[in-house]
Amino acid sequence: MIQDKKNAFNKFAAGKGLRSTRQRDCILNVFLSTHQHVSVEELYLKVKACCPGVGQATVYRTLKLFVEAGLAREVLLHDGQTRYEHVQAGEHHDHLVCTGCNAIIEFENETIEKLQDQIAERHGFMIRSHKLEIYGLCADCRS
Amino acid sequence: MIQDKKNAFNKFAAGKGLRSTRQRDCILNVFLSTHQHVSVEELYLKVKACCPGVGQATVYRTLKLFVEAGLAREVLLHDGQTRYEHVQAGEHHDHLVCTGCNAIIEFENETIEKLQDQIAERHGFMIRSHKLEIYGLCADCRS
DNA sequence: CTGCTTTTGATTATCATTTTCAATTTATCG
DNA sequence: CGATAAATTGAAAATGATAATCAAAAGCAG
Known part of the structure; x- marks a missing residue:
């Protein structure tokens, strides 16, 4: 690839x-x-x-x-x-972003994706992409 | 306010x-x-x-x-x-963003929030805030 | 008011990014 | 092959946003 x-x-x-x-x-x-x-x-x-x-x-x-x-x-x-x-084909846009050291942990969660689809459908909305960023402190920066 | x-x-x-x-x-x-x-x-x-x-x-x-x-x-x-x-009190960080007309539809989903907590915990991450943006076309712009 | 500390504004410094430009490299065409 | 025109490069200078400095001014407790 x-x-x-x-x-x-x-x-x-x-x-x-x-x-x-x-x-x-x-x-x-x-x-x-x-x-x-x-x-x-x-x-x-x-x-x-x-x-x-x-x-x-x-x-x-x-x-x-x-x-x-x-x-x-x-x-x-x-x-x-x-x-x-x-930019990847089929990439995911879900990140844990550490505000302490700027580390970025990527994750994927199928349930969240499905819930997004449901929400979009409920609003007549057609999803093209999404971005989920969770801000906070990573394990290293907490200690 | x-x-x-x-x-x-x-x-x-x-x-x-x-x-x-x-x-x-x-x-x-x-x-x-x-x-x-x-x-x-x-x-x-x-x-x-x-x-x-x-x-x-x-x-x-x-x-x-x-x-x-x-x-x-x-x-x-x-x-x-x-x-x-x-930063508004009680503000939602979850949005459907229409790339056609720039409309923003706010939503809230408790299940997604809980899943976020689980994911964070799994990574030893302490959440401070988050932002979920779903991009696409709203009902009006689809037609 | 008095004295101490914070705040301010002007200036300078910093740092990432962009621009400039002459020299070099690449592609095209005879 | 060359020769030529156009694109690319690297070094250095320019830019532009933001941060730091510092002396003067302003806020606040006694």
Whole structure:
């Protein structure tokens, strides 16, 4: 499925007349190899490890392309850094967000999803997506 | 209910040994008179209109106090500006958001809340608040 | 009032992100 | 193959929102 995403990006790039470069390949590889929500800084450090000489500006620019291409999504936490997360097919949007350390724990709960469907139906509402965020303190930050 | 909020802030201020100042009163009045999500800049302009000479720094500082006092909440949009919205007593955090007409339908579901508690407990997480947003089309926009 | 502490406003600093621009790289076409 | 035009890059500078600094002013207890 990593290949799928690479193909998706290439298709997007071709459609926009973008050129294929070593830097973009590298950044895409690194991004696809990450989990959770990565900040630009984190990504930049990883990219430097495998492709030294790549500038931050390029990382910033390329991430915006990924968003345009539908591969990534910006996530705003409260630490002043924009983070990027993968856009997955059939992904879930349910998170426990720790306001202490900004950790994010993802979860999925089928019962909650079903209840959402019921509620939507009751209001004649057609669901396209949803986001459930629970804020609080994670186990580490409580102690 | 505006008075309630003023009282709430005064109580908070008293508890923290904060002093009552003309600037804070003015900023609180202006904030309470706004709707939607206001940016610091917008607030600053309105404050200047009624209390000229108030500095931006004071507006920033005071808004953070409102958050601490539980009157306001930071909202991060994707325009690089932090906005503040009102925290209302007995407010619901569960919304059906219509992407067609921007209508917002509030709802509450006890079962979902309980499930959230269970999930949090399972992860050793202490819930402070939550937000559930279901995006889609409302009955009107579907037709 | 007096003295002590908080608050303020102006300025400066900080930090993430964006822009600029000359140099380089890529794709295209003869 | 080259040559050419267009896109891309990296380094550095610019930007813009927010935070920190600090001397002066204001609030408050005695």
